[in-house]
Amino acid sequence: MxxxxxxxxxxxxxxxxxxxxxxxxxxxxxxxxxxxxxxxxxxxxxxxxxxxxxxxxxxxxxxxxxxxxxxxxxxxxxxxxxxxxxxxxxxxxxxxxxxxxxxxxxxxxxxxxxxxxxxxxxxxxxxxxxxxxxxxxxxxxxxxxxxxxxxxxxxxxxxxxxxxxxxxxxxxxxxxxxxxxxxxxxxxxxxxxxxxxxxxxxxxxxxxxxxxxxxxxxAGETVTDEACPAVEDLNLADEEENKGEKGNEEQEKDEEQTPQAIMDALLLQCFLHALKSKVKKSELPLLTSTFLRNHMFSCCPSGKQLDIKKSSYKKLSKFLQAMQHEHKLVRVKELSKGVESIVEVDWKNPELRSFNIPETDVEAASEQDGGEGEILYHPPEITTLYSVSARLEPLFVDANKSRKGSALQPAEVRSIITEYVKKNELVDENNKNYVRITPTLCDCLLEKAEYQQVETLKWDDLFGRTLERMQQCYQLVFPGQAAVVRKGHIEPIDISVASRGSNKKVTIIKNLEVYGLDPTAVATAMQHRVQASTVLQPIPGAKDKVLVQIQGNQTHQVGSLLLDYYQIPRKYIQGLDKAPKPGKKK
Missing domain, CATH: 3.10.400.20 (Sulfate adenylyltransferase)
Known part of the structure; x- marks a missing residue:
């Protein structure tokens, strides 16, 4: 259980x-x-x-x-x-x-x-x-x-x-x-x-x-050999015998320190780790409670537990005051009664600059931060393409380049049209900004009402009409995989906020699969970030697609995850404007 x-x-x-x-x-x-x-x-x-x-x-x-x-x-x-x-x-x-x-x-x-x-x-x-x-x-x-x-x-x-x-x-x-x-x-x-x-x-x-x-x-049940991440050793009676020399030395060193001193050192380590690898300038001012929950706890080394009450500080506020006055690392300010925020970080502080993130924590930190997928995610390269339609096939076949269904980049289309015009000497002699219309161009690019009226077209109009009459598609290239071409416009990742019973807000994320994102991994990552419940639901009429639903208006956190961790370009994410404004209840 x-x-x-x-x-x-x-x-x-x-x-x-x-x-x-x-x-x-x-x-x-x-x-x-x-x-x-x-x-x-x-x-x-x-x-x-x-x-x-x-x-x-x-x-x-x-x-x-x-x-x-x-x-x-x-x-x-x-x-x-x-x-x-x-x-x-x-x-x-x-x-x-x-x-x-x-x-x-x-x-x-x-x-x-x-x-x-x-x-x-x-x-x-x-x-x-x-x-x-x-x-x-x-x-x-x-x-x-x-x-x-x-x-x-x-x-x-x-x-x-x-x-x-x-x-x-x-x-x-x-x-x-x-x-x-x-x-x-x-x-x-x-x-x-x-x-x-x-x-x-x-x-x-x-x-x-x-x-x-x-x-x-x-039978479909999941049983693993992994214990809780805090576990260092599975042995019981033989635990001490199986420890190496290095483990014994570390244990002896810990025994020389008091439990309070050990917790103080762990607090400082997690604090420096969080400042160096988690906090960004754009996040400031940052609530101290949020900093502790989302950043410091995730930096705690495997096998240890962060507990401020077991330290000499007893409270987070006293610890942060020490970081402000004694270490000169941050500036903490009470923005409203009883609510403190970190408003400034001294990124040039020698203690912070000289701090090295423990190697054993780098992997764990990255997993907690973004996801819970073991395979490192890389965003795909997305290229807009245009497919040759049946109407335009004579134009492209005549250019000896492509046939119906061929997907081309806009630059390739422009090059083919330019070559066709030059090969058939269609540039207007009186004005080189215009191209003379041939029967082939007339059938491919003009409307019926224009057959007797339009004799020339500007270059830009020629290119524009060509692309309008081609079917738009897009190409996805994931690292180490063959390119995939799909018809239509690429659907952006859609973030929306809906109301459920008693006017409770939920955040809904759709179309993650288009970008090779695992909805389960995204849901788990968000659950860790915001400490709110998440569920996956199938999308009616969409085969093999599910939506992620998160409790509360989490638009800002979802945007941060997609933009900063997964590196999805902003133009492929819609709904970021629904994020709650600072200072307002989500």
Whole structure:
């Protein structure tokens, strides 16, 4: 459920009545928790938040987070503990044990298959179909996944331990785990399981997991081996042993610094990175909240989390004041009450000029900035062409150049007509600005009413009439691909703003496919930029075309993405004038 990023709809502090109700719900769902343990999980006087999210498949989920660490999540009015809770109370749920290689498949979105379950001498845990249960790995009782049993324990045995065993909802190192403090599971040795298994069984279990992933993919489901981008290592017990010398040195260096100093350094790094590679002069003044959300967060290195409250500054305003007065990098001004903006950046500041963007972050930054497509996009070369029509074919055949249907550039058309005129000596002797009309030119270029009246045409009129009677088309050339010629005028990318229920605005983008743009990639890029929901909808009557719909009037951000990142020429984008004026509500 959380193998892919989710969208946060709201994040609010829980009320006293809701806190009491949550305690009651937790106690009813997990009766093994004592009153003291329940008070530790849901303390009365500490900040507890309700976070409403939408998972990547559209499921509505409610999170309950203490100090920004998710403790429980609720799906369809049923509570489930996160791995953070289970690390404190590992016996809270019945647990199935599997081999470490299978964990990688679970993180990617697969369910736990019964061939991958290690059966201890005491037998399988007693569960019924639909019961909430956890998954552990061999040698460690700390749960690494939470889900529901697909069948009862008795049925698992009767099935010969084949098929699906646990429908996995949440795992260590998925995006729900990354929403918390990203800590690793504790080491809780399980001697009984450790003495039992053999490595050959582990390989067999891994092969079964691979087989199941292939079955899921063939069925149209997506399962990947990728974990959350914040993850640096997939190993559990062997994590420290697999670290290289360089990793050990960096770890020792970090241990010498306080957590506040480390966060201060990360803030400064992301700040300089954002100024150097993200912010443009044309964007100023830039709201400080926008700068943090759209620029600084996207510059945070993979495996780290930017949290101003864990720094010595505590607030963004204090951090920016330090950047203004101590580092002389920016000038911050309160444009309206309680609303601050960055109004000036000292691009010549030595500290900013000497800052080098970390190599490991360049690729990640480019992906977050524009899209989420792995292949670097290059705009096509667009050329307007004219196709020889049946009426003009005698003129072009006589010139021994082209036949009906041939696509020519305007310069080529002009050259052919000029050559035809000179070859047939049609330039007026009295005025060289005129061309004498022959029967061929008369049939090709004149209207019937002009047959007896027009004897000469100016050069410009001659060229103009020729192009008017040709069919316009265009040629697209994408890097590394053969040229594609299509009839008609090229459709511009259309940006429009429409009203939906309750006068809510939505931004609609059409014709992205004409320019080789993937609507899914554009939708994902916009979702990251503006933190608003996006949907794809088929266009009626247009085969293989979809429109992108974004919540709110996002015309300015769409224009910025298309012009600055995708490098689409402005003349091929219509609707940019619908962008809201500065200072007005979108």
């Amino acid at each position: 959380f193998a892919k990023p989710f969208r946060v709809k709201s994040n609010t502090v829980i009320k006293g009545s809701d806190r009491r109700k949550l305690k009651g719900d937790i106690s009813a769902a997990f009766p093994s928790l004592s009153a003291e343990e329940l008070s530790e999980l849901v303390p009365n006087k500490e900040e507890l938040n309700i976070v409403k999210i939408y998972a990547h498949k559209g499921d509505a989920v409610t999170l309950y987070a203490l100090h920004k660490t998710p403790l429980f999540f609720e799906v369809e009015k049923r509570l489930y503990p996160t791995v953070y809770v289970l690390w404190r109370y590992p016996a809270l749920l019945p647990a199935f044990t599997t081999w470490k290689p299978v964990l990688q498949k679970l993180i990617g979105g697969a369910d736990l298959m019964l061939p991958g379950v290690v059966v201890p001498s005491s037998g399988l845990p007693d569960v019924k179909q639909g019961d909430c249960c956890s998954v552990t790995v061999v040698n460690n009782r700390a749960p690494v996944a939470v889900g529901t049993a697909t069948v009862s324990s008795a049925e698992m045995q009767s099935l010969g331990m084949k098929g699906r065993g646990v429908c996995v909802l949440h795992t260590y190192m998925d995006y729900l785990w990354a929403f918390g403090d990203k800590s690793n599971p504790p080491s809780l040795l399980d001697v009984e399981v450790e003495e039992q298994g053999e490595y050959g069984d582990e390989l067999a279990a891994d092969e079964e997991a691979e087989k199941y992933v292939e079955e899921q993919q063939s």
